[in-house]
Amino acid sequence: MTALFPPKEYRARLHRAQQAMAGHDLTALLLTTEPEVRYFTGFLTRFWESPTRPWFVVVPSAGDPIAVIPSIGVHLMQQSWFSDIRCWSAPDYADDGVSLLADTLRGAVPKGARIGLPSGMESHLRMPLDDWARLQAALPDRVFTGDGAILRHLRMVKSEAEIARIRTTCAIADRAFARVPEIAATGVALSEVFRRFQMLCLEEGADWVSYLAGAADQGGYADVISPASDAPLVAGDVLMLDTGAVKDGYFCDFDRNYSVGPATAEVRSAYACALEACDAGFAAARPGARAADLYHAMAQVIGDANGAGRLGHGLGMQLTEWPSLIPADQTELTPGMVLTLEPSAPLPGGRMIVHEENIVITQIGAAYLSAPAPRQIPIL
Amino acid sequence: MTALFPPKEYRARLHRAQQAMAGHDLTALLLTTEPEVRYFTGFLTRFWESPTRPWFVVVPSAGDPIAVIPSIGVHLMQQSWFSDIRCWSAPDYADDGVSLLADTLRGAVPKGARIGLPSGMESHLRMPLDDWARLQAALPDRVFTGDGAILRHLRMVKSEAEIARIRTTCAIADRAFARVPEIAATGVALSEVFRRFQMLCLEEGADWVSYLAGAADQGGYADVISPASDAPLVAGDVLMLDTGAVKDGYFCDFDRNYSVGPATAEVRSAYACALEACDAGFAAARPGARAADLYHAMAQVIGDANGAGRLGHGLGMQLTEWPSLIPADQTELTPGMVLTLEPSAPLPGGRMIVHEENIVITQIGAAYLSAPAPRQIPIL
Structure with a gap:
């Protein structure tokens, strides 16, 4: 086996x-x-x-x-x-x-x-x-x-062998995300995008796809845990796909956003804000820092310093593991911990853009396991 | 939603x-x-x-x-x-x-x-x-x-609306199984067959594929819960795929067997025996019968009357639900119960052929939700 x-x-x-x-x-x-x-x-x-x-x-x-x-x-x-x-x-x-x-x-x-x-x-x-x-x-x-x-x-705290597994799974999802333009466009039902994206993950080497969430809505989305509806993508939608694919028993857990047609200035700005928050979390991620420090680094960028929700978590044999990036979590980070950074930039009307990357804590700081998202929201 | x-x-x-x-x-x-x-x-x-x-x-x-x-x-x-x-x-x-x-x-x-x-x-x-x-x-x-x-x-006991959901999911898997010859042949790794089969389920309309098990081995298989290996299919293998696909929150759970190249007389006979046992379970499945009665009807065909394992189970929002088709289960069947019939025909050396169908108990007997398997093992 x-x-x-x-x-x-x-x-x-x-x-x-x-x-x-x-x-x-x-x-x-x-x-x-x-x-x-x-x-x-x-x-x-x-x-x-x-x-x-x-x-x-x-x-x-x-x-x-x-x-x-x-x-x-x-x-x-x-x-x-x-x-x-x-x-x-x-x-x-x-x-x-x-x-x-x-x-x-x-x-x-x-x-x-x-x-x-x-x-x-x-x-x-x-x-x-x-x-x-x-x-x-x-x-x-x-x-x-x-x-x-x-x-x-x-x-x-993951072993080198475990980290290698998670890196492999992240690379599978990276390749699937790169192919999203093949499957998502105006007129395609979100439910069909969900099906096709899981097929891409499998084609790129996932053993199975235990988790796929996401959303598509005008200028950002409000709910990130609902099943996909059959509503077709329309220009102005922001499409988000968030996957927990599995290879050899280890998960990835990160998302990518896409604009269906040109993005509004508001969407581009929120996307940039989410990435900037993620950058701040990454910069704060090093041995000796606390889980809460990463939370605060990201919350400072997106605002709402103590009520921004959970801004990331551990990852490994499960889609989500300890610790939680919340103000109350004082877990001290040590080399070998694998985390998601998952800030969401708020938009008017309860909408948001959620951005997520996977990282590992190293002796000198952090390293990305997912290939960081493009700095500008990709246009479909 | x-x-x-x-x-x-x-x-x-x-x-x-x-x-x-x-x-x-x-x-x-x-x-x-x-x-x-x-x-x-x-x-x-x-x-x-x-x-x-x-x-x-x-x-x-x-x-x-x-x-x-x-x-x-x-x-x-x-x-x-x-x-x-x-x-x-x-x-x-x-x-x-x-x-x-x-x-x-x-x-x-x-x-x-x-x-x-x-x-x-x-x-x-x-x-x-x-x-x-x-x-x-x-x-x-x-x-x-x-x-x-x-x-x-x-x-x-499922409602008509639930039974309709399960029937829909079974039909999705039926269509995926019909396309197995597109993805499985001599030289293809079993792990690749697993990936491609999940893609077929998605392409045929599954929302996700929560379960896929199976095996491929010479003249039958011994283990039906292991992950797929990278070993390529070779002539003489019996390939079995057993899927729990999900559509709108309801599972199917049935399998299909295929012979890679011509099947031996022993394999053809075991396949026929497994189907015959399933027929016997189906004939016994009616309101008033006990779960144990279905077990005994099938065990009588495949032998080993009290030690044949679990020969089926309930199905619905979960891959497996109550009751269990075992000698100890005295659950009285009533219209609306959805069951799997899952007898396995033993072969020498610990090998077997497992056959599985999904049925619903009706007022007058039982009805298939899966399209019953071909009477002769399909050749790839």
Whole structure:
């Protein structure tokens, strides 16, 4: 499976996790979501789209991790570096892996010891609440608690191998964006542009396109999360496409704007303002800076210093990850963090132009992973 | 937003939910996942791909439901039939909607009354565990409990409007499968076939392609959930593609098999066996039958009567839904249920051929939503 990293990558992740666990007095981590499981195993499959089956990884504070998974996943999990793979035939209405997981935790965690689960923002527990109650009842003498944000801290700093993956995905989207003039013009329905843009991403090498948002409206747009309508592009529209394509399990997340026909002075000015804000965020992005510093650098350009929304975020195995570029986020940036810069320049009537780039924090500052957008809004 | 149903569709869902709530002594339902929220609101966006923000819907036992959502979603939610939309600026590190949700529940649910959350198999709680603990602590005199499988029972029976959506999506995949000979041939990498097949689905009208699995191997395949490798197709391979394309928020989920070059007698026989099993499942599919009956009808053809795995499942707003076609599932089929029939014919060496169709239960039996596969394996 080409998407697997060499075992040393996963060993390094395990080592970092186990070091952190010692500091939090945790004897095991219990992980249930796709990115958490994949972080330690490399287990990459779109099968997570089905909610039917739960999947578990137990990371002990010493020794190798254990996968506790439905038997349908064993063949694929055996391609990973994991040697301890325990399975049950799911779905099992009498006991859907709970006893097997409880036995595994009983073996890995002494009585009285603590089992950490990701419990903070942007996390959730991907197992039924009833089974969660059963698991806790089966292990009354172990302590279930939060993971002390260990997963957050581990995943927030990417390895060189991960950064290379994200760079590859960004380059795929770069090539797709360069071809937008092939698919978007006056009279073409926005929904058709969305379909054709996803086809371009695939043609340029994406494995799949997990996210595409965007908008097209006269002189800027107000809503950036709605599905595409069938309304045709008309002269004066600003078209924005924002994609989370995936290659080998890693996302890009950036957008590009286009003017359908000549752009008004107002649109050109807002576009320039969004790019200037992004430049300011980029200039502020260096080791030692805080996530909030990037927010303020960008907000100073676009205005509305404390109420400009979220102006970027982490990126990697998920479309959005920690940290958030908001005033409250005091995360200190370190080399290896991958971020989006996503300022939006306001326009009258609730309209805006959102601009987004992907960057990586380096030893000396930041570097672009996406090829920076043209300084003037492209005309279709 | 074209993906919205008329308000009467959502009113009917609400009415059914409120009737069921009375039977379970529930004063409100609390919903957190994409399909649960969309079931009552019609709120359709790929923005759920981001794990950053939680979203909530409160369904009271009388009166209209309430959306408690991040402000970034308000514009889109306002397109829905909901009139009570409460929002906060997320992410908020001090209080990410928990107080607003607690206030909402306090207003909708008297002291001592019960709030139901989906808690059984195939469900999960999409909010951080820490916030779940905070919410419970904020409402010590309300009772949080399971939803009595209300959501499961509601969603399992589709309306005519939902069935029409699924039929449309199936027809898109039908057309894409018919064009596989354009993209798959000896020498083409499986990963390229995967990319091109997703492009065909988009070209034929899919909004996006949330799921594509498959395999290609000599005389059958062993693993159906791995990502595609870069290995080129060679004569003697059986190629299988299994897609969950999406149009207007509704999935299809079926597969097709192809022989690269002439098929061996063994492959032709296994293919015939898989289709025959599917026929048997189809013949057994009628109101009053149990999910397990369909399992046994198919297992009798392919052998291994109690250990053949899951031979199909529900389908709709998600790639896989309740029920499961397994011996333990005693769900009684009723008109409006949409199912996949997914038997796999075993071959020596752990290989198999998996065949899948989509059907709907009608008053008099079943009807195909996918156009049934050719009776002989197509040759590429």
